[in-house]
Amino acid sequence: MKFIKVNMNKKTIGVEDVPEKYKGLGGRGLTSIMINQEVPPTCDPLGPDNKLIFAPGLLSGTPLPNTSRISIGAKSPLTGTIKESNSGGTVSAALGRLGITAIIIEGQAPEGDLSILVIDKAGNASLIPAQDYKGMRTYQFVEKMLEIYGKKTSVLSIGPAGESRLTAASIQSSDMDGHPCHAAARGGLGAVMGAKGLKALVVDQGGKSADAIADPKAFKEAGKIFTKAVKEHPEPGQLMPTLGTAALVAPLNSMGAFPCYNARKGVMDGWEQISGEAMAELIKERGGKTTHMGCAQCIIHCSNEFVDKEGNYVTGSLEYETIWAMGGMAAIADLDTIARLDFLCDDIGVDTMSTGVAVAVAMDAGYKEFGDGAGAIEMVKEIGTGTEFGKILGNGPVAVGKYFNHSRVPAVKGQAIAGYDPRAMRGNGVTFATSPMGADHTAGNLIGLCLQGKLDPMQAEGVVEISRDLQIAMAAFDCTGQCFMATVAAFDPEPGEAFRKVLSAKLGTELGPDDFPGAMGIRVLKAEREFNRKAGFTNQDDRLPKFFYEEPLPPHNTVFVISDEELDSVFDF
Amino acid sequence: MRITAKLYGTLSQQFPEYRHSEGIEVEIPDGATVNDLLALLEISESKGAVVAMEGRILKGDDTIRHGVPVQIFNAIHGG
Numbered sequence: 233m234k235f236i237k238v239n240m241n242k243k244t245i246g247v248e249d250v251p252e253k254y255k256g257l258g259g260r261g262l263t264s265i266m267i268n269q270e271v272p273p274t275c276d277p278l279g280p281d282n283k284l285i286f287a288p289g290l291l292s293g294t295p296l297p298n299t300s301r302i303s304i305g306a307k308s309p310l311t312g313t314i315k316e317s318n319s320g321g322t323v324s325a326a327l328g329r330l331g332i333t334a335i336i337i338e339g340q341a342p343e344g345d346l347s348i349l350v351i352d353k354a355g356n357a358s359l360i361p362a363q364d365y366k367g368m369r370t371y372q373f374v375e376k377m378l379e380i381y382g383k384k385t386s387v388l389s390i391g392p393a394g395e396s397r398l399t400a401a402s403i404q405s406s407d408m409d410g411h412p413c414h415a416a417a418r419g420g421l422g423a424v425m426g427a428k429g430l431k432a433l434v435v436d437q438g439g440k441s442a443d444a445i446a447d448p449k450a451f452k453e454a455g456k457i458f459t460k461a462v463k464e465h466p467e468p469g470q471l472m473p474t475l476g477t478a479a480l481v482a483p484l485n486s487m488g489a490f491p492c493y494n495a496r497k498g499v500m501d502g503w504e505q506i507s508g509e510a511m512a513e514l515i516k517e518r519g520g521k522t523t524h525m526g527c528a529q530c531i532i533h534c535s536n537e538f539v540d541k542e543g544n545y546v547t548g549s550l551e552y553e554t555i556w557a558m559g560g561m562a563a564i565a566d567l568d569t570i571a572r573l574d575f576l577c578d579d580i581g582v583d584t585m586s587t588g589v590a591v592a593v594a595m596d597a598g599y600k601e602f603g604d605g606a607g608a609i610e611m612v613k614e615i616g617t618g619t620e621f622g623k624i625l626g627n628g629p630v631a632v633g634k635y636f637n638h639s640r641v642p643a644v645k646g647q648a649i650a651g652y653d654p655r656a657m658r659g660n661g662v663t664f665a666t667s668p669m670g671a672d673h674t675a676g677n678l679i680g681l682c683l684q685g686k687l688d689p690m691q692a693e694g695v696v697e698i699s700r701d702l703q704i705a706m707a708a709f710d711c712t713g714q715c716f717m718a719t720v721a722a723f724d725p726e727p728g729e730a731f732r733k734v735l736s737a738k739l740g741t742e743l744g745p746d747d748f749p750g751a752m753g754i755r756v757l758k759a760e761r762e763f764n765r766k767a768g769f770t771n772q773d774d775r776l777p778k779f780f781y782e783e784p785l786p787p788h789n790t791v792f793v794i795s796d797e798e799l800d801s802v803f804d805f
Numbered sequence: 806m807r808i809t810a811k812l813y814g815t816l817s818q819q820f821p822e823y824r825h826s827e828g829i830e831v832e833i834p835d836g837a838t839v840n841d842l843l844a845l846l847e848i849s850e851s852k853g854a855v856v857a858m859e860g861r862i863l864k865g866d867d868t869i870r871h872g873v874p875v876q877i878f879n880a881i882h883g884g
Contacts, residue, residue: 466815475815479813480883483876483881673884677882680881683878683881684853788860
């Protein structure tokens with residue numbers, strides 16, 4: 233259990249034991265609680281007072297499968313709120329195996345200075361000059377890092393967007409094959425990393441100094457039960473390795489809740505051409521991979537490798553939210569174009585969701601026609617080449633809306649919504665409005681309940697309570713490093729109990745249902761809300777854009793109807 | 806009555822002849838429910854299947870209407 237503290241002004245690296253007040257925390261819990269305590273809430277997110285924190289989950293580096301998600305936290309330059317963005321890949325497990333609880337990047341390098349933080353298999357950290365890699369895109373950069381440090385190396389890196397401090401910039405995470413196709417994409421944390429003068433974090437995967445598991449026998453027994461439940465669950469066990477999250481395209485369109493044409497409609501013309509089923513068929517025909525192990529210790533394999541007509545790699549881990557943002561919002565009914573856009577975003581280092589929605593806002597304002605795939609590619613390329621328009625696009629949909637004086641911007645607290653329209657799925661509207669992160673589907677997604685027939689997507693009554701409970705649960709699970717696909721199995725009582733026992737055995741503390749997810753999730757959300765309040769956010773910021781309340785969404789022609797008072801009661805604890 | 810169902814996710818795997826462009830035709834009694842339809846198709850509960858019709862997610866005891874195509878998916882919690 234140790235912190236690695238890096239001061240970018242002085243180029244110094246300190247290693248210290250985890251202070252008492254942060255013990256037992258990991259992932260989002262650690263980043264959010266530390267930011268709330270140590271980062272001045274009104275600071276410039278791109279200035280020296282902000283801190284960028286990399287924290288593996290509490291279970292990362294243990295033998296439990298599907299636990300390689302890393303939380304990255306800072307004050308967000310996109311939203312102005314506290315931010316935790318997490319990513320899969322290999323780095324979280326690598327840091328966990330080194331017994332590193334967090335890496336904290338402080339201060340700011342002199343203007344123009346760029347470094348790489350390298351951690352070897354003994355856990356020693358060093359800052360290496362990165363001037364030679366300035367402006368380099370992520371795919372080429374990771375290739376170079378693997379040449380130098382070996383194939384068993386994990387890389388978190390930024391592309392030109394992050395170096396230029398664009399506020400939709402991502403931090404890309406390398407997968408099992410060394411492709412930087414996973415991302416801590418939301419909230420512009422790539423810009424914070426760029427502002428610090430840090431190009432990348434490079435970690436050897438061969439660490440053998442993981443923190444001890446307090447009760448290894450109990451851990452093994454409960455872990456076995458939970459892993460079996462993950463394998464046998466129809467979602468992580470069967471659906472995810474078949475289609476991945478792209479399986480959502482069909483139900484969302486069939487429900488009329490797929491925001492498309494910049495959220496003017498709930499069903500996209502030609503959506504079957506970009507469905508998960510269509511993608512799997514196309515990949516199979518071309519000899520790509522419909523299922524693929526993207527993250528360390530993954531037994532689900534929801535990832536994929538999209539290839540072109542000649543069978544050449546185009547992009548990896550093409551997921552629902554990207555297909556929705558690029559395909560739905562910009563109305564591009566062509567998987568080859570969507571895959572190309574996904575690759576460009578990963579390579580330049582921008583959030584595919586923010587970028588897709590930003591493109592859609594520009595199209596809605598008349599800059600290009602909806603469905604203009606070639607136009608969308610040219611627009612996204614401009615982010616990489618750094619044109620004036622590219623910079624605006626790379627700052628996300630709100631910046632684009634301002635540029636065109638266009639008010640139809642589907643974002644909350646500056647962050648684009650995800651692929652669930654709040655007018656046809658009202659519960660997700662509650663989460664989008666109230667999450668301390670800005671609009672965020674991972675903060676508490678009600679789609680599972682809707683598709684299980686437990687909740688009418690149009691239902692307004694009771695969804696505040698459901699969103700609250702899910703936001704608490706997700707805040708807690710985000711502390712563990714476990715992938716959401718596996719967490720789905722923990723929603724059932726017996727595996728849920730087994731998971732709690734795994735966590736108890738790791739920490740050496742008996743956790744009851746009130747402790748996890750309950751108390752842990754509430755503690756995290758309270759810290760995040762407190763930071764946001766001190767940064768100047770009020771209940772008035774917990775609102776959806778006006779058009780969701782006024783403009784009916786076809787085909788159901790409904791609007792968002794949850795009152796302000798109800799939204800204000802979400803965090804009534 | 807005969808209805809047309811389109812199958813998504815893993816659900817078509819148990820019908821080797823299934824063609825997505827055509828869907829699958831099923832003969833169901835008048836007044837048949839969603840549960841009846843899933844039973845006729847031998848789609849087990851463990852698949853977590855969900856049926857939609859005219860843009861609405863149906864419950865197990867909802868009635869299938871004549872002439873209205875249905876879509877059948879696996880439940881999924883998000884992405």
